[in-house]
Amino acid sequence: MDENKCILLLEKHGIKPTSNRIVIAKSLAACENPVSMKELEDQIITIDKSNIFRTLTLFRDNHLVHTVEDGAGGTKYELCFSKSIETDEDEHMHFFCERCHKTFCLYDMPIPDLCIPLGYQMHSVNFMIKGLCPKCSKKKQ
Ligand SMILES: [Zn+2]
Numbered sequence: 001m002d003e004n005k006c007i008l009l010l011e012k013h014g015i016k017p018t019s020n021r022i023v024i025a026k027s028l029a030a031c032e033n034p035v036s037m038k039e040l041e042d043q044i045i046t047i048d049k050s051n052i053f054r055t056l057t058l059f060r061d062n063h064l065v066h067t068v069e070d071g072a073g074g075t076k077y078e079l080c081f082s083k084s085i086e087t088d089e090d091e092h093m094h095f096f097c098e099r100c101h102k103t104f105c106l107y108d109m110p111i112p113d114l115c116i117p118l119g120y121q122m123h124s125v126n127f128m129i130k131g132l133c134p135k136c137s138k139k140k141q
């Protein structure tokens with residue numbers, strides 16, 4: 001994603017595009033899969049840890065990133081491609097590889113229809129499939 005696109009994206013989500021925020025949004029956009037704080041830190045050596053964390057929290061509050069619970073008890077972050085800035089409507093399934101610990105977005109898989117019992121109000125749902133990714137399952141054989 002180029003810089004102008006990043007700025008537009010930030011503004012669309014009501015976030016003031018400071019240079020640090022642009023850098024962080026850009027790195028997130030460059031990631032194919034959801035990344036952990038640690039992975040982001042390793043990518044962005046020019047911005048300190050607490051700043052990255054604060055920015056991610058801000059992004060999340062403004063629905064610019066989703067947080068994904070990974071299969072190992074950690075949190076991963078991904079840019080949200082929802083058209084609405086109010087909701088996370090691009091929710092999709094995730095796959096956690098138990099061997100390489102990568103989390104993958106499965107955009108093409110339909111989300112199952114959920115019939116939750118009367119009286120419960122659903123705000124978000126977390127679909128996580130665990131197993132081996134194509135690369136790792138090949139290695140096993
Ligand atoms: Zn794997």
Ligand SMILES: [Zn+2]
Pocket residue numbers: 034078092093094104105106
């Ligand atoms: Zn995803």
